[in-house]
Amino acid sequence: MAEPGSSVLHVEVVAADHSVWSGDVTSITARTTEGDIGILPGHSPVLAVLVPSGVEIVEQGGGRQVVAVDGGFISVAQNRVSILSEYAAMSSEIDAGRARSELEELLGRVGADEDDPELQAAIARARARVKAAERAR
Amino acid sequence: MPASLRELRQRRNSVTTTKKITRAMELIAASRIIKAQQRATAAAPYARELTRAVSAVATYSEVDHPLTTERENPQRAAMVLITSDRGLAGAYSSSVIKQGEGLAERLRGDGLDVAPYLVGRKAAAFYGFRKREVAGAWDGFSDSPTYAHAREIADTLIEAFNAPAEEGGVDEIHIVYTRFVSMLTQRPEVIRLLPLEVVESGGDESQGHEVYPLYEFEPDPATVLDELLPLYVASRIQYCLLQSAASELASRQRAMKSATDNAEQLIERLTREANQARQAEITQEISEIVGGAAALADASESE
Numbered sequence: 001m002a003e004p005g006s007s008v009l010h011v012e013v014v015a016a017d018h019s020v021w022s023g024d025v026t027s028i029t030a031r032t033t034e035g036d037i038g039i040l041p042g043h044s045p046v047l048a049v050l051v052p053s054g055v056e057i058v059e060q061g062g063g064r065q066v067v068a069v070d071g072g073f074i075s076v077a078q079n080r081v082s083i084l085s086e087y088a089a090m091s092s093e094i095d096a097g098r099a100r101s102e103l104e105e106l107l108g109r110v111g112a113d114e115d116d117p118e119l120q121a122a123i124a125r126a127r128a129r130v131k132a133a134e135r136a137r
Numbered sequence: 138m139p140a141s142l143r144e145l146r147q148r149r150n151s152v153t154t155t156k157k158i159t160r161a162m163e164l165i166a167a168s169r170i171i172k173a174q175q176r177a178t179a180a181a182p183y184a185r186e187l188t189r190a191v192s193a194v195a196t197y198s199e200v201d202h203p204l205t206t207e208r209e210n211p212q213r214a215a216m217v218l219i220t221s222d223r224g225l226a227g228a229y230s231s232s233v234i235k236q237g238e239g240l241a242e243r244l245r246g247d248g249l250d251v252a253p254y255l256v257g258r259k260a261a262a263f264y265g266f267r268k269r270e271v272a273g274a275w276d277g278f279s280d281s282p283t284y285a286h287a288r289e290i291a292d293t294l295i296e297a298f299n300a301p302a303e304e305g306g307v308d309e310i311h312i313v314y315t316r317f318v319s320m321l322t323q324r325p326e327v328i329r330l331l332p333l334e335v336v337e338s339g340g341d342e343s344q345g346h347e348v349y350p351l352y353e354f355e356p357d358p359a360t361v362l363d364e365l366l367p368l369y370v371a372s373r374i375q376y377c378l379l380q381s382a383a384s385e386l387a388s389r390q391r392a393m394k395s396a397t398d399n400a401e402q403l404i405e406r407l408t409r410e411a412n413q414a415r416q417a418e419i420t421q422e423i424s425e426i427v428g429g430a431a432a433l434a435d436a437s438e439s440e
Contacts, residue, residue: 014182017284018179018180033360046355047355049360071364072368084190
């Protein structure tokens with residue numbers, strides 16, 4: 001359902017308490033629960049659940065952006081893309097070193113209670129941030 | 138004179154000090170309202186996109202999700218009261234509590250048990266003083282709630298909603314919060330959080346009657362809805378918390394403004410009374426001196 005002649009995607013990245021990033025892009029690669037999904041202009045409408053990971057965005061001018069998401073979802077319709085994630089963050093705003101030490105600290109705590117779902121979620125989140133920060137380089 | 142000059146001056150000084158405090162609180166509240174409003178605006182895109190997505194899934198799939206289906210035989214209802222942590226905000230907390238009492242009575246009238254969940258120390262104090270049982274309580278963030286707080290509350294409520302009634306589960310969840318209408322008007326309101334009425338939820342947006350494209354759902358509509366609804370609930374709670382925070386600050390600003398105005402009037406009156414007392418004292422002294430001199434003159438004449 002591509003609009004004829006239009007070859008850009010308008011993306012909005014939204015976290016729960018603020019809008020993180022928005023702009024015109026040429027392609028998006030995101031990891032959903034079903035596997036990686038690539039989105040180019042003219043993609044058919046889709047609503048997919050994301051896993052904690054880094055979503056890669058190629059800007060119109062060729063610049064690359066990586067967004068760290070902790071789950072949430074992506075919706076595509078008529079060349080409008082929204083990426084919603086409770087704690088979405090641009091990788092450029094993430095300090096890779098600090099993200100890594102945070103992850104290590106969390107992993108160190110696992111020994112005490114392994115099945116704490118909150119801790120597991122925090123680890124997944126931290127891992128996604130580290131990955132995103134590394135991918136951005 | 139009813140009061141001595143010294144007493145009047147003392148009272149005036151103490152009122153002046155109070156006025157300084159209330160004035161400072163007024164200014165602080167005023168500056169925080171702007172921040173609270175900005176936060177509410179910043180959260181709007183997320184709520185809007187989420188509402189769109191949930192409505193899209195609900196429109197194109199006949200999925201019965203536990204969070205959207207009405208229970209056949211409801212027994213317990215949760216009531217969430219959002220109040221402030223601190224006082225000096227006029228009737229802000231008490232009108233929420235009053236609204237909550239009304240709601241509880243109505244729910245009990247429908248044959249439901251009421252499980253209160255309290256946000257803010259004022260509601261906790263009200264329930265604690267009356268030694269009533271409380272299902273859950275949070276405090277410490279009433280004037281600057283973050284998404285993490287909303288998520289925490291949402292998780293607890295969803296867990297209670299999914300639990301069977303015998304284990305303390307609830308069948309309905311209602312929220313009492315204060316809607317920020319304008320700087321002058323804040324209205325306590327009751328909304329039903331769960332079961333959700335998804336289709337109507339777009340109603341407060343101007344674009345309520347948008348036609349949604351035929352989405353493909355990955356992996357499938359039911360799973361997508363499973364993911365989306367808890368987020369949606371958290372986003373609704375966040376909305377309530379942010380509205381309440383802005384309302385609390387606006388109430389506090391208004392209450393402190395009238396306190397400051399009162400103090401000003403009081404200072405004016407006390408200053409007048411003090412001036413009068415001082416004048417009376419001087420007049421009395423003069424007449425005493427004049428009287429004394431006249432008496433002395435009389436005495437020396439008669440010698």
